[in-house]
Amino acid sequence: MRHRWWLVQIVVLLAAACVAPLNSVVAGASSAPTCQSSSVHVTEYNVSVAAGNVNDLYWIRNVSHQACSLRGFVRVSFEGVYGLTTGKLKNPHALTVLVKDSRNGGANGNDPGGLKSGPIPTVTLAPRGVASFWIYGTDESYHLVSDQLTKCITSYRMLVWLPGNDHSDVVGPIPGNGFYWCGYIGLHPVLAGESGTKPPVPLSHYFGPTG
Numbered sequence: 001m002r003h004r005w006w007l008v009q010i011v012v013l014l015a016a017a018c019v020a021p022l023n024s025v026v027a028g029a030s031s032a033p034t035c036q037s038s039s040v041h042v043t044e045y046n047v048s049v050a051a052g053n054v055n056d057l058y059w060i061r062n063v064s065h066q067a068c069s070l071r072g073f074v075r076v077s078f079e080g081v082y083g084l085t086t087g088k089l090k091n092p093h094a095l096t097v098l099v100k101d102s103r104n105g106g107a108n109g110n111d112p113g114g115l116k117s118g119p120i121p122t123v124t125l126a127p128r129g130v131a132s133f134w135i136y137g138t139d140e141s142y143h144l145v146s147d148q149l150t151k152c153i154t155s156y157r158m159l160v161w162l163p164g165n166d167h168s169d170v171v172g173p174i175p176g177n178g179f180y181w182c183g184y185i186g187l188h189p190v191l192a193g194e195s196g197t198k199p200p201v202p203l204s205h206y207f208g209p210t211g
Contacts, residue, residue: 034165036165041060041063042060042160042162042169044172047174052138055113057132058135058160058171059194060131060162061130062125062126062128070131071121071163073133073187074162076099076135076160077168079095080153080179081095081154086154097181112206114196131192133189134196134197135185137181137185137186139180153181156173158170
């Protein structure tokens with residue numbers, strides 16, 4: 001039975017390759033143009049917070065009528081205030097947040113998303129197709145080597161630059177939430193599908209049965 005199951009899988013994969021233009025997302029080499037900020041919609045899908053570890057999943061949906069492609073890391077910045085707070089922010093402004101590209105691919109058990117191995121793929125998004133990426137960090141201040149405490153921020157407005165783009169998208173948090181970070185944040189590369197991982201992982205793995 002196991003050999004027969006693998007044979008079925010191979011047949012399915014070969015069949016899928018033949019109809020790749022009909023699929024919503026294709027990872028690999030692409031002749032599609034780079035996705036522009038005007039052709040996609042970036043949203044915070046959900047966030048997992050536990051013991052100070054924050055894993056934030058974002059979706060990139062192609063809202064145009066043409067396929068486009070992405071490869072690499074987004075760039076982000078935040079507007080808000082320093083310190084952790086709730087409610088309406090007084091005099092929000094551009095914030096300085098240390099951002100690092102992450103390729104640990106889950107080696108850190110508190111940061112399970114991202115690319116497990118291999119080169120960063122090119123992701124082709126068909127119309128309505130979805131790609132995704134994770135941001136990892138903490139919402140608790142901690143001491144640096146210099147014994148200084150890291151700065152924390154509260155933001156309701158994040159700017160996202162897609163790979164190869166000069167124009168940003170404005171992204172808000174999920175309802176009732178905010179962007180709360182202390183110290184640096186790690187950005188994982190844009191990957192095909194909804195889970196922000198390669199290989200893909202069910203969303204229930206991170207967010208429970210409701211995904």
